Structures are given as C-alpha cells and as structure tokens.
Amino acid sequence: MSQTIFINGNELLFTVGETILDVAKRNHIDIPTLCHLKGATPTGACRICVVEVAGSKTLLTACTTPATDGMAVKTESPAVVAARRQIIELMLSSGNHNCAIRTGNDAEWSELQVKVAHEDMSGELCPVWGDCRLQDLAYRYQVSTEYVDSQSTRYPMETVNPFIVRDFSRCIQCGRCVQACNDIQVNNAIHFGYRGKDAKIVTAGDRALKDSDCVFCGECVQACPVGALVEKDVRYTVRPWEIQKVRTTCSYCGVGCQLYLHVKENRVVKVSGVDAAPNHGSLCVKGRFGYHFIGSPNRLTQPLIKENGSFREASWDEALGYVAQRLSAIRDSSGPDSIGVLTSARMSNEDNYVAQKFARSVLKTNNVDHCARLCHASTVAGLAASFGSGAMTNPIGDLSKADVILVTGSNTTETHPVTSTYIKRAVRFGKAQLIVVDPRDIPLSRHAVLKLTQKPGTDVAWINGLMHVILNENLHDEQFIKTRTEGFDAFKKALEPYTPDAVSQITGIPADQIVKAARLYGQAGVGNIVYCMGITQHSTGTDNVKALANLAMLCGNLGIDGGGVNPLRGQNNVQGACDMGCLPNVYSGYQPVTDSAVAQKMAAAWNTTQLSEKMGLKATEMIPMAQSGDIKALYIIGENPMVSDPDLNHVQKSLENLDFFVVQDIFLTETAQLADVVLPATCFAEKAGTFTNTERKVQRIRPAVPPPGEARDDWAITSALATRMGVPMQYADAEAVFGEISQVTPSYGGISYPRIDDDGLVWPCPTSDHPGTPVLHIGKFTCGLGKFHAVEFIPPAETLDDHFPFTLTTGRLLYHYHTGTMTMKSDDLNERAPECRIEIADSDASRLGIADGQMLSIRSRRGTIQARATLTPAIMPGTVFIPFHFASAAANRLTNAALDPVCAIPELKVCAVALSPAKMDVAAVNE
Helix, strand or coil, X not given: CEEEEEECCEEEEEECCCEXXXXXXXXXXXXXXXXXXXXXXXXXXXXXCEEEECCCCCCEEXXXXXXXXXXEEECCCHHHHHHHHHHHHHHHCCCCCCCCECCCCHXXXXXXXXXXXXXHCCCCCCCCCCCCHHHHHHHHCCCCECCCCCCCCCCCCECCXXXXXXXXXXXXXXCHHHHHHHHHCCCCCEEEECCHHHCEEEEHHHCCHHHCCCCCCCHHHHHCCCXXXXXXXXXXXXXXXXXXXXEEECCCCCCCCEEEEEEECCEEEEEEECCCCCCCCCCCHHHHHCCCCCCCCCECCCCEEEECCXXXXXXXXXXXXXXXXXXXXXXXXXXXXXXXXXXXXCCCHHXXXXXXXXXXXXXXXXXXXXXXXXXXXXXXXXXXXXXXXXXXXXXXXXHHHCCEEEEECCCHXXXXXXXXXXXXXXXXXXXXXXXXXXXXXXXXXXXXXXXXXXXXXXXXXXHHHHHHHXXXXXXXXXXXXXXXXXCHHHHHHHCCCCCHHHHHHHHCCCHHHHHHHHXXXXXXXXXXXXXXXXXXXXXXXXXXXXXXXXHHHHCCCXXXXXXXXXXXXXXXCHHHHHHCCCECCEEHHHEECCCHHHHHHHHHHHCCCCCCCCCCCCHHHHHHHHHHCCCXXXXXXXXXXXXXXXXXXXXXXXXXXXXXXXXXXXXXCCCHHHCCEEEEECCHHHCCEEEECCCCEEEEECCCCCCCCCCECHHHHHHHHHHHCCCCCCCXXXXXXXXXXXXXCHHHXXXXXXXXXXXXXXXXCCCCCCCCCCCCCCCCECCECEECCCCCCCCCCCCCCCCCCEEEEEECCCCCCCCCCCHHHXXXXXXXXXXXXXXXXXXXXXXXXXXXXXXXXXXXXCCEEEXXXXXXXXXXXXXXXXXXXXXXXXXXXXXXXXXXXXXXXXXXXXXXXXXXXXXXXXXXXXX
C-alpha cells in the first residue's frame, strides 16, 4: 500500500519498507553517501547521508531511516550541510587525503606532500584523483582542513599481491569493502579489526590478502569510494580522463557478466563490472584481472603457412587462396565428408553461424561440431529427450527464489564464481537450504546444510536413491506427474532396487544422508538443480542428465519461478554455438539436418542447393577418423584439442596424419603448431557481435580496441574463404550476419541489435514484440509431455586394479580457464596458480609416504605426466584431482576417450591412475 512522504517539499509516494534514501533515489533526489552499498544492509556508518526530519531532535541517516506516512524531510538544510562539512573535514584530516588539505604554513604543506609522496612511493597526486567520492564531496561542499597529520601512517601500504594495493592511509572506515566481500560476494575474507584509533580492515589473522581467504574478485576495489583499494596495474598510470569505457560481455565462463573495458591509447588497461543483469557489477578474478591476453605480444598478427616444418608469414591473399585450393581439391577428390570443421564456444554467434554455413553450403558436409561435445553434449541430448529442449530452464536470478538448491558436479565458486554468489546469498540472506553432492569438499560445501560425497561415476545411483525415498515417502507431485508427464510407471519400476542401503554400497554415501537429501528436496516448495561437467563428462553423461530431469519432474519443479534444471555452461558462448547449429545433427535453432523441409528452407535462404541430409560426424569421431585416414582435412576455429581432448597422445597422432590442417585462432596454440596454415583472428574485445549466456540470454559484444596486425573477425575470414571456393558469402558487418540468423532461426526471430543494445533477450523470442522467455516449460513442455526415463546405474568405463588403484577426476581452477590460452597471458593469474598440482587425500599421502609439494609421476593406461602434490582433507580417499589447464602437465594425456553412446561425450571425469615419486625429467615425462 502506497503512503506519502515529503522530500524538499515534493510530495512522493512510497511503499512500507522503503528508506528515505530509497525514495529519494527513485525520484532522482540526490542524497550523498559514502558507506551505502547497493544490495547490502545499510549501516549509516559514514553519516554523510544525514537529513533533517521534522519532529526529530537529531539529524537522521537517510539510508537506515524508514519512510513513514506524512514524514517531511530536508536534504540540504543549513544544519544538514554543516554536519556534512564537519564529517568530511574529519575524514580529510584522518589520512593522506592531500587533495583538499589547505594550510597557511608553506613548510607544513611541503612536509605533508613529502610524507605522502614517500608513503605512496610516487611524487604524483592521489592515485584516484578525479575518481574519488570523498574528493567529490569535499569540492561539492567546499571543505578543506587546516589540520595536517604529520605522523607516519599507522599501517604500511600492502603491495604483496599481484592485483590490489591496500593503502590504509586513505581508508575512511566506511565499511563498503567489508560489505562487498561479505554481503555481495559472500567470501567473508575481510572484516573490521581492532578498535578506536587502531581500527583497520583485516583478513583472518590480519594476514596479507595473498595469504588469506581472498579470491581477488575485486568487488572491494569497485566498492571503495576513495583511494584505499586500487588495482595494482593502473595505480598512477591511468587517470579517469584518459580512458574510454566500452561495454561488452565477458569472454570467460558462461555467466555472461556485463563489463566495461577501460581503454587508454588503444589498449585495455582495466576492467570493471556493469550494474546490470546477470552480474550487477560483480566479476570474478579472471573477468576483472585476466584481460592481458587482449594486448599480448604473442597474438597472431599475420597468416602463417608451414613449409619444410617451419612457419613463414604470408599475405591474406596467398593464405586464403592456398586454403581454398587445398580444401576444394580434397572435397572434390575424397568427398565432402572427408573434411571436418570444428568451431568454438569462445567465438561470437555470428562467427559460429558463418562457420557452420560454410561447412554445409561450401564443403557440403554436416561434419561440424565444437567443444560442447566435450562439456555439455550430454545436457543437450538428455534434457532434449526429457523436456524437448536441451537448455537451462530458469534464469540465474531465480536461485534467490528457491527453497532448496541442489548443486552437483559443479565447483561453482571456482568455475562460475558470480553464479555462486547468488547461491551463497540465497542461503545466507534468503530462505534457501543448500545440498552439495561432489567427490571433493568444494568451497560451496561450507554453505551447505548437507554435503554428500560420492564415488566418481556413481551419479545415477545416488539420484535414483533420492527418488526412491521421495516415492516411498509420498513426497512426489502426483498432479504434476499425472498432467504434465509420461513414462512414469516404467520409471517407477526401475527405481525399486535403489534403496538407501543399496545406493550406499555403490556410491559410498551413508544411507541416512541419502534419506535426508531426499526429504530436503522432496519437501521443498521450490527446488532448483544446478549442475555442470561433473555430471556431463561421463560415458553415462546423458543418463546422468536424464536422472536429474527425472528428479525435477518427480517433484514438479519445472515451469515455475525459482525451480528448474540448470546446467552451467563452461564457456562464454557454448550455448550460442549450439544455438547456431555448430552440431552435426542440427541447423541453427536445433532444426534437424535430416528433415527435408528444413534443408530446403536453409538452401533457399542461403541461395544454394544440395545440402546434405545425412547426419555429420561428432568431434570425438572426427579426431579418431583422422588417424584412420577417413578424415583428410580439418578446419579448426578457436579450439585447442591438443590440451582439451582426452587421450592426447592419440589426438596428436590423429592431427599429424591429416592431409591438410587449418587452424584459425588468436594465439599459436599447441594445436595451431601442428597446422599447415594458421589464420589470425580477432578476440572479443576487437569485434562486434553477440554471445548467448548459460541462461539463454543473447547479449552484445562491442569492439574496444583495434585488432593486432592483420587479424580479422572469424566470420569475415570464413566468408572470404567461402567466396574464394565459389560460394559468395558477403556481409556488410556482424549485424548483417545476425539479421540472417534471425531470419532462419525461429527461436531468435524477434532478436535484433537495437533490441538488445541496453539489455539482452532470452530465447525463445520468436517475434519483434516478444519479451523473451526467461523460464521454460510453463504449463507445457517444449515436447508436449515431459518424459520420464528408466535409467539404470552403469559403472564407469574404466575400473581400478592393483596396477592403477586411484580414480583421477579433472576440472578447473579459479585462476585459469580452459586450456590456459588466455589466462596464462596474465602474469598476475600465473602468480596465483603457477603450475599443475595434483590433489591427494591426506590419508592416502600418509600411507604412500608422499609429502606436500613432492613431485609425483601420475600414470594411466594411456600416458604419464608429472605434477606436484597438494595434500588435502577435501578429497575422498582413493580419488585424486588434476586441473586440465596446463599443457606442460596435461591431465588429458591420462584421461579415457570412452564415449557416451548417445552423445559421444568422453569420460573425462573418471579414469584409473597410479602414483609414484617422480624420477625423470618433468619435460620429458609430460610428452
């Protein structure tokens, strides 16, 4: 119910619960603040926002004072201005805020400047001059101070981490950084410490940030209103008037964070978060600090052609002519299906669309795929079989509406850090209870009401076990099952053997924990399932996904706000690459290649004929067929299978056996080094286009800096190649490509650049007046009725024995991304994660006599690598973990290429290994 408040004589409506500051902001009345932080609980600590309220004996803080009916407020009365001036003067005199100090004593003034210069290690003015809220207020209220603090600063500047400078001399104790860390990111790394004049923002034990729980998301830096927290890279080197900000979409994981690239002299020098969905200003360490690859001197700048085993530079005319001639010859002599195209989840939608169009209309093959085959192919197959759509069902923001969140197969705080903040806030400040199921004790477990630790590769068993209990205790949604699904009876019959005791024997999860988890999820009003590659990268990955879909349908948690089955996409545009038809069985919008009507529609749109109606080869089929000789040529765009694919020794032999091999990338990757021709492409910061994030939201990317050398947009390279091969494919720009995408892709039909200029749209969005579809399957599944599948537990493809007694599982680290092509160009990130480490349980290490930091040899049935041991209680005995980022110790030299029979995703998450002390040269072994 609306009530009335008067602010500066303006009669304004408000709703109960709003503060004076809320009402003022909504009505564009400026009340200055320093401590107030959007999304955090207001404290009133700085008292800058004091206002005069009729009837009150004292000034009140607008950020904490609730609006009441009839309240009369003055925001700039003489009393208010006097109070603010006094507060600002005290803050200025409390540290090295020399921007507004005034004194009649020249010697005293000089002494102060010398002191500040010494403590700042610079002779320049404050590093945030021109970008400081305290300075703004000092000028606004014409405040200076005669008082000069000549004493040395109590706490020295902290500069020992690679990302952030902590300058305690400029800290005003506003608490914004503490709230940013604890209330927004929920990392709980910093707090107020000590008292009185000794007060200080501290980590646990008052350690340096680099030795604390800090994850260097930089939220505190973005929140700091003064110069107490500054990015190390830009301190004194970048001033606000020197830069131009360009809004774009992050190029790392699939969250789709909106960010500003800060550009100085055609170089990206800083990144900050945009206050817009999905991240609302938050970023992770990679998004904020991992931008150095953009301007790396190692970027490809010129086409390269290999002659006599070595690369030489070539012109675009020569390179494109050579590639066109070789691909045409192979197509004509060995047939269209002797060539394969691998596209990339890091490219834009426009790039991917043109790549698959090239494969189908120029090469005349459906042999086109991308890295979703290695990460979420089982999601696409499993959810499509269950719901009719293989995508995330609910937006990220819906996590705040859930009663129970089940996270499995996702180390969310490291792989999708911004998404993890939604989960942590839902638990800490909302109503949600969190269940975590993972072989490792991941950081998110600290927020869980229940943590289940399963043996790797036993997911179907424990999911079936939960559903067995839910059915036995009548916690299922009978009405939803009756009206919205089919196949329930056969599914129910298949669950009978999965009693808690039986499941415990398979999974290692205590039976009582299975019952507790089932009751939590089954009794929840709204249950949300979040998963990632710990579920999908198995030879039973499709079954794992179908089992989770069964669980959600069983409890009616689909087509509702806060619920759903929500796979977190691992790369920035995995969803978009799938949407664009970079799969061997579908055109854009998941239109089947085997459907004659679809083929005729696409042929007409592309002004071509004879589009193949034969399903193409998957990536995990193309690589082995390169070794057998059935695939003669590969055109790989933006992918690095020499690090990302399983059984790398086999991958290398396959690629070396090709008659012709073209790689298009931004760096000379491990894969590009094997190519016959390498074509230099632009990165996300140099091109226009779109990405589609994990929640199906199509968002803009915009060019901020010029490309290096002669690098070109991927779509432009591929379309130029098509034209040289006799199929004209000419576009004015990326927007023209997207226009064609909208014309031939029903789910994108209503999306255009103007419509997504400020905020993205979520597909399906079929018409230009459609608002988008954040929540799928409301009232009806895409396929009509949701389908239950009777899924049985099948053990992993590879078993342990006396020779290989440990289970290896792989994954990501917070500080690196995929194959390290981008993150390892940042010295700052490399400092935090400089080498490959193998995590081993304390008990296993003790039994084997392994010391922390000891170099180990890790051997599987396919290869051997060396890595340094990290002893930890956070992993179950018998299991070891290795990140897959490091080419120098590539975990995928060990992994198993056994494939899921439905989607052909490899079993990257389970293989048998042996450990022993390292005795050989590391470089020699990791080959």
